Amino acid sequence: MKQLNREFEIAIKKALAGAQNRGDLPVFDIPRIPASPPKRSSQGDLSYPAMALAKAARMSPLEIAKLIAAGLPKLDFVETIEVAPPGFVNCFLSRDYLRRQVDTIIAAGEGFGRLEIGACKTAQVEFVSANPSGPITIGHTRGAVVGDAMARLLEAAGYTVQREYYYNNAGNQMILLGKSLELRYRQQLGESVDLAPDHYHGDYLVEVAAALVAEHGEGLRDKGWETFKQAAESRMFDWIKRSLASIDIKHDAFYNETSLFEDERIWQALAAMRGNGHIYEAAYWEGADAAEIADVKAKDYLPATWFRSTSFGDEKDRVMVKSDGAPTYTLPDIAYHAHKLERGFDIAVNVLGSDHFSQAQVVRCGLMALGLDPTPIHVIFNQMVRAVRWSAELGEYEAVKQSKRAGDFDTLDDLVEMTSADAVRYHMLARSPNSQLDFDVDKVVRQSNENPVYYIQNAYVRCAGIFREAEERGFSDAGADLSELGEDELCFIRKALELGNVIEQAVASFEPHKIAFFAHELAALFHPIYDRVRVLHSEVPAGAAKARLRFYRAAAVVFQRLLRLMGMSAPERM
């Protein structure tokens, strides 16, 4: 698709260069100033602020704007150019061009809004990455939705995208999970054993234990915790994948921590960091104060292996290998990201919770210590999300209990069951990642009739309704004359053409929520038009009806595209 603002900017640059050649404008480097849609339609469809050039040109902005307007090459999409104080060049799109876009959109179909900026480039999105120690929670869900939307937007921008899930299965936590399952299994066999406080107490392990008994009877009694760890990991992953699939999320690759031990990447990374002089052995880190040293002495630690991350701006050095010889979580994390960089993605997006902020900084330091350039990696930090409900007693919102039990809305499965996959996707997406999110369970359920989710989907449903009715009446848009379209329809097309720019911005700023707001704005533009612009109405002449039917076909394409970009369904009826 043609990006009109880009073409407009290029034309302006030509006009400015022309003015410079003629000596009407002093010679200076012309900076890239974006043209954007103004807030008011009376100010046109694209606006360029020449004020930004006034200083370099040492001319009044209004004069520069006039020079641009006079020297602008002919553009097929422009109807008129206006100059407005203090120095705007405003472009009005031609009606003829807009009318032609109706067929262009229909022809583009699923590819509408697709860009070339990522052509021949690869991108990776790593998201969810929850350890397989339990179900997907509401917190993971935000990362899942944001990451998948980011991947879809990158695809729309032309990138070849890989969706990856990284998980830690080598540390203590998975061992505890295995031991917890072993105890649950023995309980199922009638043994009187108790879980320790640091074991996993969730009921779901009881169910897994029961399943193991049903399958193997007492056969696993003396197999040891390794067997149970394996069983737990595999069962948890089946569950996680099923949950994610319920909101249309599927990863291309799963990358686990254990493999980094098997292929020795973590030891290679450590050796390389050591070779670069960033590793040392000590009981406490080099900058430790008296309190920290006293603390270490109290714990009676043997020397550990430290990474001098302070060399790269960290606030303190970090342990890579604990005094018991086991690596911390950080070392494999560094090795994993090093491998990610080696794989050569042009962009590698990492979707993390904001509680991982410090960890991500350390990994970044680690990559630099390896002599790698971390710039291809971009991290989206999602702020915390919690399920809340209104408490009449307290007179304020109250967090839903963080229980793993069904019905407490803490898991993705519960959320989907109580609302819908589409509602979960929309509400998790329609917020800046930088904002905390309170997912109001009751509201999404109770007020579902006035939900933006259905407001957007209904736009598509209404189009589908027209098509059904038209088919029944044997009415078609064959031979439609699009000059019959009115201002309302063209207004919608104008806005729809901004999709490419929205995708570009969302990708450039790593803010997939922009697409959700755009979809809502477009739906808000659509519904009043639907009311006014009838197709199958006795008073509508056949010619106009044909053109309008064609228009609604384009609108349906646009909404279907938007819903797919958000991972939502486009229902024919509601």
Place this chain on the structure above:
RNA sequence: GCCUCUGUAGCUCAGUGGACAGAGCAGCGGUCUUCUAAACCGUUGGUCGCAGGUUCGAGUCCUGCCAGGGGCGCCA
């Protein structure tokens, strides 16, 4: 204490340094004999947390405060 995110209408939130700050809920008043009204039309509502600064221009950038969330582990 240090790092980081947030503070915009009664509520939930948008707002690439540009023109007069927007939307949805909630409130008030209207609209279905013709493609499903999960919709539409009208209307009320703002010292953009506070104070400075940069700029032709600041809700947006910088500094300092105030308030709230998250992080600062030989856990993952």
